[in-house]
Every structure is written in structure tokens, then in C-alpha cells.
Amino acid sequence: MFRFKQFSVNDDLCAMKVGTDGVTLGAWAQCAAAQNILDIGSGSGLIALMLAQRNSTAHITAIDIDAAATEQSRINFAASPWSERLTTINNDVTRWSCNEFFDLIVCNPPYFINSLQAPDPQRSIARHSDTLTLASLMAFSSKNLTDNGLLSIITPFQSRQDIILAAAQHNLHIARQAFLFTTPHSKVPKRLLTELTKNQSVMTTEQLIIGSPEYQQLTTDFYL
Numbered sequence: 001m002f003r004f005k006q007f008s009v010n011d012d013l014c015a016m017k018v019g020t021d022g023v024t025l026g027a028w029a030q031c032a033a034a035q036n037i038l039d040i041g042s043g044s045g046l047i048a049l050m051l052a053q054r055n056s057t058a059h060i061t062a063i064d065i066d067a068a069a070t071e072q073s074r075i076n077f078a079a080s081p082w083s084e085r086l087t088t089i090n091n092d093v094t095r096w097s098c099n100e101f102f103d104l105i106v107c108n109p110p111y112f113i114n115s116l117q118a119p120d121p122q123r124s125i126a127r128h129s130d131t132l133t134l135a136s137l138m139a140f141s142s143k144n145l146t147d148n149g150l151l152s153i154i155t156p157f158q159s160r161q162d163i164i165l166a167a168a169q170h171n172l173h174i175a176r177q178a179f180l181f182t183t184p185h186s187k188v189p190k191r192l193l194t195e196l197t198k199n200q201s202v203m204t205t206e207q208l209i210i211g212s213p214e215y216q217q218l219t220t221d222f223y224l
Contacts, residue, residue: 002018002046003224004049004050004222004223004224005221005222005223005224006053006081006221006222007049007053007076007079007080007081008076008079009044009045009046009049009076010044010072010075010076011043011044011046011072012072013068013069013071013072013075014043014044014066014068014069014072015043015066015068015069016043017044018044018046020210021108021154021191022043022046022047022108023046023050023219023222023223024154024191024193024208024210024215024218024219025047025106025108025152025153025154025193026046026047026049026050026051026054026106026222027050027218027219027221027222028152028154028178028193028208028218029047029051029104029106029150029152029195030104030150030152030176030195031051031054031055031058031104032054032055033103033148034051034055034058034102034103034104034149034150035057035058035059036058036059036061036100036101036102036103036104036146037051037055037058037059037060037061037103037104037105037106038060038061038062038063038100038102038104038105038106038144039051039060039062039063039105039106039107040063040093040105040106040107040109040132040137040140041063041064041065041093041107041108041109041110041132042062042063042064042069042070042073042088043064043069043072043073043108044069044072044073044076045072045073045074045076045077045086045088046076047106047108048060048062048073048077048086049076049077049080049082049086050222051104051106052080052082052085052086053082053221053222054221057085058085058103058104059085059086059087060085060086060087061087061088061089061100062077062086062087062088062089063088063089063090063091063093063096064088064089064090065090065091065092065093065132066090067090070088070089070090073088074088093132093136093137093140094132094136094140098140098144100144101144101145101146101149102144102145102146102149103145103146103148103149103150104149104150104151104152105140105141105144105145105149105150105151105152106151106152106153107132107137107151107152108153108154109132109134109137109153109155110132133166134155134159134162134163134166135166135169135170137151137153137166138151138166138167138169138170138172139170141170141172141196142170142172142198145198147198147199148198148199149197149198150175150195150196150197151172151195151196151197152193152194152195152196153193153194153196154180154191154192154193154194155191155192155194156190156191156192157179157180157188157189157190157191157192159192160192163192163194167196171198172196172197172198173196173197173198173199173200173201174194174195174196174203175195175196175197175199175201175203175204176193176194176195176203176204176205176206177192177193177194177195177203177204177205177206178192178193178205178206178207178208179191179192179205179206179207179208180192180193180208180209180210181207181208181209181210182209182210183209183210183211184209184212186209189207193208
């Protein structure tokens with residue numbers, strides 16, 4: 001069990017465990033103005049719980065293709081202070097007949113493209129982009145975001161050009177990015193945080209170093 005300041009997360013049923021990627025995205029995504037939020041590939045429900053803590057009125061839906069992960073998030077949501085605002089769905093978002101519109105969509109997507117498949121099928125689905133590509137994520141978001149809605153994702157830094165291409169294909173625009181470094185001495189970012197919108201705007205770029213004062217400030221409301 002992972003204990004945060006206002007909630008706890010079990011991840012024993014999940015293929016992908018609680019990690020820095022999820023915590024960073026949950027703290028970085030802009031959610032203050034959102035009333036209807038969707039967490040795609042929610043796993044343990046960590047990001048959804050963080051957003052529920054940060055926004056006291058938003059309703060948050062967590063969808064995952066894996067039934068065990070959906071059950072895990074249901075258990076974690078029920079034990080949280082915000083259970084009445086958190087909903088779980090077991091479905092493949094690329095096949096989900098959704099007529100709702102969201103002010104914020106967040107996703108810590110599978111990204112081991114062209115890598116060896118994990119021997120555990122559940123872990124393989126969670127880790128690989130065979131079931132959720134950047135293009136399919138952008139297509140869903142373009143259709144289901146409100147006019148001023150945001151899509152916030154975290155990916156390997158190497159996915160930067162793929163994000164640009166997929167966004168252009170689906171009429172989304174990059175509004176904000178953050179380069180996430182593991183140490184002050186890292187020459188290449190490990191992760192890329194990207195915020196996209198339907199509206200064209202001037203893109204802002206920032207740098208985050210895990211463990212730095214700026215990173216600690218970003219996550220201070222969560223880590224014990």
C-alpha cells in the first residue's frame with residue numbers, strides 16, 4: 001500500500017504499479033476549472049484520486065481495459081474521501097460509445113512501442129501501445145473534449161515528434177510541455193509532459209527535475 005497525505009493506494013491487482021510518472025502527471029495536469037474529468041488507462045486510480053483531491057467538485061471517471069485494474073481502482077476509490085465523485089468503467093476506450101464531453105482528459109499511456117512483449121499478458125496490455133496508440137488517444141480526445149478542454153499526458157521524451165504528428169492529424173494543439181529529468185546532471189529528459197487543446201495558443205515549455213525544490217513543491221500536497 002502507498003500512503004499519500006489524504007489517501008492510500010493499493011496496486012496489488014494492477015499490472016503497472018504506482019510510480020513517479022503517475023504522481024507527476026496527477027500533480028502537473030491543470031484541473032482547477034474542470035467539472036468532468038476522464039482518466040484513460042487508470043490502473044490503480046492514482047491519478048484520478050490526485051485530481052479528486054485537487055478539485056473538490058469535479059466528477060472523475062476512470063476507464064481501463066483490464067478488469068483487475070478496474071476492480072483495483074474501485075476499491076481504492078471506495079476507501080477515499082471522494083468516493084461519491086469517482087466512477088470506474090471496464091472498457092477499451094477506443095471501442096467505448098461515449099457521448100459525454102470532458103473538461104480534462106488525462107492519460108499515462110502505454111508506450112513500449114516495438115519492444116518485446118512482457119510474458120504476463122495483463123502487464124503486456126498495460127505497457128504496450130498496441131491497444132491504445134497516440135493517434136487513437138488524440139482522436140477520442142478531439143471528439144470528446146469540451147471546446148476549452150485539455151488533454152494532459154506523460155510519455156517518453158522520444159515520443160515528442162509522434163505527439164506533434166498525431167495532434168496535427170486530429171486538430172489538437174500543444175499548449176504546454178514540461179521536460180522531466182531524473183537528475184540535475186541528466187542531459188536528456190526521461191519523460192515529456194504535454195498539454196493539448198482544441199484552440200491554437202503559444203506553447204510554453206518548462207523543465208522539472210525529480211527531487212528538485214520545484215518538483216517537491218509540485219508534489220508537496222501528496223507525498224508524506
